[in-house]
Amino acid sequence: MKRVIIIILCLILLLSTNGCTSIKNSINVESSGSKEITILIGSNSYKYLKSDFSVFNTYKQKFEREKGIKVKFDVIDIRNKNYKNKVVSKLYLENGPTLIYISPFDSYKSLIEKGIALKIDDKLKNYDKIYDSIKDTDGSFIPIVMCHYPIVLNREVFKKLEIEEPGLDWTREDYFRIREKWLAQEPQNFTPYLFIELIGNVMEELHVYDSKNNKVxxxxxxxxxxxxxxxxxxxxxxxILKDNYTFENYYKMFYVAESNEYKEVRETSLYNDTDNIRRWYYYKNALKSLGNDIDMVINDYIILPQVVDENNKLILWGFVVNKKGKNVDLGLEFLNGLLCDEVQLEIFRDKGSLFYPVNKDIEEKLRK
Structure with a gap:
């Protein structure tokens, strides 16, 4: 997406001037050395996992204690220029990392295409508990938690514009009609947030990327x-465009966090957030509706499903099992436990976390 935005900006400027541990059909993989499994993970994801996913860390400690199986992390620094090569080289080793952590910013499709990912849909008993709509067609990705970042509108702005509030069944077209009325009232500063809205689905709508031939x-x-x-x-x-801004200035405004351009647009956007039709800085999971209800009443927010960016409708975190990984059977047992009712319920109960469970069998308990 970053590359596409840069290309578009360039062209514009050019044109302008049930059980927790049971596994079914487990494959036979001999344990190599001690009873341990290794999770391959990027440095950013590791920090996030360790600090923001307390249920995972508690489950990991309990699994190690009760099963006598050590769960280790193989952390790769994403700042390293050879990051991708290091990851790939580890995955082609015999007895390499058991599991590969997949964040919303990672793609597991290439792991499937390269024959690295193990097909697990018939090897995990609790895989059947996952919502069918979030299972990948290959049966190789195991989602553990999910999140939906909603669109949050300012009710006060709607009152000023005398616009009727949309319902939960609104569409992308509805949002842009509202956006047009807001912009027609008074021009707004050109920001990355407003621009990204316009091109959020460009790759899909225009078929910019040919995945089959790996071409743009x-x-x-x-x-x-x-x-x-x-x-x-x-x-x-x-x-409102800045007369003295060049492409370099806009590039910094979009991507260079330490630049004056980036800091300025962030500060002004934060300051004016209550005057925008949409709030840009709302990072709560809409699936955890109880907390959102409070915001709707106290802060006068209108919280609605994401309709602007198709790619962000539902965000998943999970794992892929490495075919050549060490102690794959133990890795499957570890994942099976993460999907069990008890652990998934704890994910729901964790008020300090963004995460929401992927286990559909606990819906009735969640309602209660």
Whole structure:
């Protein structure tokens, strides 16, 4: 997405001037050395997992204590230029990492395509408990938790604009109609947040990326027409542009966190958040509805399903099992426990966490 945004900005400027441990059909993999499993994980994800996922850490300690199986982490520094090569090299080793942690920013598809990921849909008893809609077609990715970042609107702005509030069944078209009325009232500062909304689904809508041939295709009439329309939108008068800003300034504003441009737009956006039609800084899981109800009453928020960015409708965290990993059977036992009713209920009860369970069998307990 970052690459696509840069390309579009360039072109605009150019144009402008049940049980917790049972496993079914477990494969036979001999344990190599001591009873242990290893989780391959990026450094950023490791920090997040250790600090923000207390249920996972409690379960890990209990699993180690009760099963006598050590759960280790193989942490790869994502700042390393050879990060991807290091990851791949480890996955082709015999008795390599048992599990691969998949964050919302990671892709497991390449692991399936390269024959690294083990098909596990018939090897985990508790895999059947996962919501069918979040299972991948290959049966190789094991989601453990999920999150839905909603769109949060300011009710006060709706009152000023005398616009009727949308319902839960609203659409992307509904949002942009409301957005147009807001922009027509008064031009707004051009920010990364407003721009990204416009191009949130560009890769899917224009078929920019050809995954089969691993190619990007932007040299066609449909993309060129889209760029022209987008340029017209940016220069339509709806947005306040800085006369002295070049492409370099806008690049810094989007991506360079230590730059003055980035800091300035973040500060002004935070300051004006209550005046925007939409709040940009709401990072709560809409699936945990009790906490959101309080925000709706006290802060006068309108909290609705994500309809603007298709890629962010449902965010998943989980694992892939490495075919060549050490003690794969123990890794499967570890994952099976993470999906059991007791652990998934604890995920729901953890008020300090964003995570929501993926186990559909506990729905009735959640309602109670």
């Amino acid at each position: 295709n932007i040299n066609n009439s449909k993309v060129i027409e889209y760029i022209k329309n987008l340029r017209y939108e940016v220069y339509s008068g709806k947005y």
